[in-house]
Amino acid sequence: MSFSIEQLIGILNGRFENLTISYQKVEYNGTIPVFFVRCDSLSDLDANWTLLVEAIAFDFQSQLTDEFQIWNIYIFFIRPAGITDMVSYNSLKLRIENDTFSSRKILVENQRNDDIIDEHIINKNVHFSAEQVAATPTKFAADPLLWSILEEKTLKKQKLTAEAGSAFDQLVKQLKPPRS
Template sequence: MELFSEIEDVIVEEIKKVFELDYFSIGTVQFGGIIIVCMVKFKDETKLNSQWKEFNSYLTAKFIPTVKDDYSKWNFYVFYFSNNIVNKSLKYEIENNKFSSRKIVIDNCESITATEINNVISEHITNDKIQINVENKEISTFNKNASLANILDKLSLSKKNDEDMQNALGQIENIFKDEI
C-alpha cells in the first residue's frame, strides 16, 4: 500500500533550480488528516551541513503559506537522506531544530525508492509496523479463606472503628503466623 502521494507543485521545480540536490519530492500522507512530507537528498554531507537551514527556510517561506489546512501546517515533515552516516552533531542539530517542521535524518541510504519512502513514513509517522504481543497468562481462581472471611464478617466496615480494625488485623496476623 502506498503511504506517500507525490504532489506536483511549482515549488518542486523552483527548489531543484535553487539547490543542488540529488533528490527532492514533496507529497502527502493521509493519517488523521493530510500530513505534508518532503524528501530531500543533498549531493553530499558538506552541502547538507551548509544548506539545510536555507533549504528549510525557503520551503517554509514559499510552500507552507500555500497550505490552507492548519492540521497540515502543524504536521509537516522533512526527511533529509544521506548516502553516508551523518555526523552525530549535525544530525542532532537538524533533528532538534523546532522551526516550521519535524526534521529527520535518514543516513546510510543509497537510493530513495517507493519502498524506502514507505518504510520511513511507516517508521516515523504512522508507526503501522509496531507489533504488540500480549501474553495471556493463566489466572488461578480465587479461593475464599474461611478464617479470614469469618473475621471480616464480624467487622463492620461502615463504622470504621479503629479498635475493631486493630482487633481484626491482629486476628488475621495470628492466622498467618500459625500457617508459617
C-alpha cells in the same frame, strides 16, 4: 507567492542544485505534507538544510490553510552515502532534528520513501502483543502525603511559581530520610 506543489519542487530543485527534493502527501488522520531531501555529501547537507527549511516554510507552509497540515510537515533528510566522519554527521543530525522552526526534520538512513513514512509517521514497526493490549490498567491511587502538599497549589509548566517552589521544598523535606 503561491505555487503548485509541482512548481515548488521544480523551483527548489533548481535553487538547491546539490540536493534532490521530492514531495508526497500522506493521508493519516488528515493530510500530512512530506518532503524527502537527498544529497551527495554531508557538506552539501550542512550548507543547505536551513535555507531549504526556510524556503519550504515561506513558499509552502505559509500558503496552507489547514491547521493539521501546518503543524504536521515532515522533512526527511536522507543520509548521504559513504560518510566516514561520524562525529560531524551526529552533530549535524542533532542540529537538524532539534531545530524547532516550521517543521519536523529527521535525518534517516537511505530507504524507500514508503519505509520512511511507515517508520516515522505511521509507526508500522511498533507492535504490541495481545497481553499488552488486553492488560488491565493499574488503578491510580493518590499519595496522601503528596496530595496534602500539592492540594490547592498552582503549578505551571513554563515558570516555577512560588507555590511550586514551596511545594517542592516541602516534598524534599518530608521525603528525605533523616540523618543518623
